[in-house]
Amino acid sequence: MSRRKKTAKKQRAVKRAGKRGLRRASRRNREYLAWRHLTRNQKEVAKRIWAGDYQKIGPGGGWGFLDRFVIFMKTIGFLECLDVAGEGYVRRMITIAKLLLTYQVKVLLGIISMNQVPGTLFNDIGLLMMLGYTAEQIENGHCKRGKGKNNRPMNKNTLADALDRFSPEELEGILNGGVKLLAKLGFIKDTTFLMDATDLPTTGKCEGAGRRTVDKKVWSRKEKKLVTISVTTFGFKLMLLRSLDSRIIVAAKVRQIQESEKDWTLALVKQAAENIGEKKIRLLLIDRGYLDGLTLWTLKHNYGIDWIIPLRTDMNIAKDARGLRNTVDAKKIFRAQRKDLKVVGIAGLASYDQYGNEEHQEKDFNAKDFRGNPINVVMVTHWKDKAYEPGHEPVFLTTLAVSKPLAILDKYDLRSLIENQTNRELKQGWLITKIPKKTQRAVTAHAILTLCMYNLTNAYRTDMGQELAESGIRRFRRETSQQTRDKIVVFTEEHYGIFDLEELMFLVGKPSKWFSRHVNAEAFKKAHGIT
Structure with missing residues (x-):
């Protein structure tokens, strides 16, 4: 190779190296690593709308419930529990806490399949901005590769793949951290606790799944009698320790389906004691699977x-x-x-x-x-x-x-309450068996994050009165959806506000002739600080 060609090749290599350096520098300084929490400020947002200086308008949707719920989580400090290392990540294009919270909101809204996420959760601009996504992230994604593609603010598979990136210890740490917060704030005053386990079945192709074979008697049409057959189930087992009255899961373990509950009784009790305090558990109502003389x-x-x-x-x-x-x-x-x-x-x-x-x-x-x-x-x-x-x-x-x-x-x-109110509700209402990715880590992450939202919702519902406390999560979703159909959420850079359609039309200068709620226009302006 001639000297001229060698020089040209070296110059091209230097140029490529320079571009790589610029890309890395831009990634290090990019704003997508920041997670800002918007706060609700009706007066400030109303003034901005009146002045024509606002950023986004979102339709009514998931925020109808999450408006106060996210404030509740933030107030008790739960969002700090989500700030885990994420040991499976090499590149962090999205903050770990925001990624985990996004998945928990998916669970809370009862979205069964990851294929439904783009058309529901990712299509609700108001909800996304409330969770901390910026307008730029919603429009163009979190990196240059997402720009111009219809997978904003992230690809649905990114959310599913995230479950496989966290260790069981990291996820249990989130659950335990949340329980400690609730106990410290006085949500858990129980002395009687319930202990049970429930299966999380998967297919045999699920990575890390256990296998349990049991004999079962079934009616044989051919032989006209009961016959014994072997039934094999693949999957995992979720072991729970729950408070009686507050309905908080104070400790949990996800193990392979063939493992015996009795091997994990003391581990659950020790973790519960660490979470809620020593000597808090006075009485345990235990399922037969935990029977062991030494324990x-x-x-x-x-x-x-x-x-x-x-x-x-x-x-x-x-x-x-x-x-x-x-x-x-x-x-x-x-x-x-x-x-x-x-x-x-x-x-x-x-x-x-x-x-x-x-x-x-x-x-x-x-x-x-x-x-x-x-x-x-x-x-x-x-x-x-x-x-x-x-x-x-x-x-x-x-x-x-x-x-x-x-x-x-x-x-x-x-003890039947844990079977009816917890296990059945987790499977039917919270869809804990609808696992988006078939690996052991993903099953553990999905189960633990679901339990976190189950705990927080039960704690949150205590502030909502007896009517809300008696309604299940499925009924609550329907009710809040109906209550927020005529609402609009408006965003500025730092705040958001929630308004009726007629209030919004008044603020943009196109009011209706009458307020259906009989609100005086001058009184409305005074209440929102508009001069």
């Missing part, structure tokens, strides 16, 4: 937590309790009944061999000198129209006194 002993003797849990039908202590159904012992056996329920409380049974500390677990349970630790049980002999035959009675284990056994059953009946 139950630790809850009572190390943490001071009482508990109620149903026994498996084949356990020795359950069989012993059924054998005492007709026994009379005024000091240890207590009977009670009411119209639809008959129960028997039995104190001090010692046939739950596994109930004890770690040293106890090392003993030979079959040895002649083995002695079990005493524990109380409650047995149901009649419920509604069903009288249980001897040997088939449901039996519950508890550390509480059983001299009034009906009270034990009444307490445990409250």
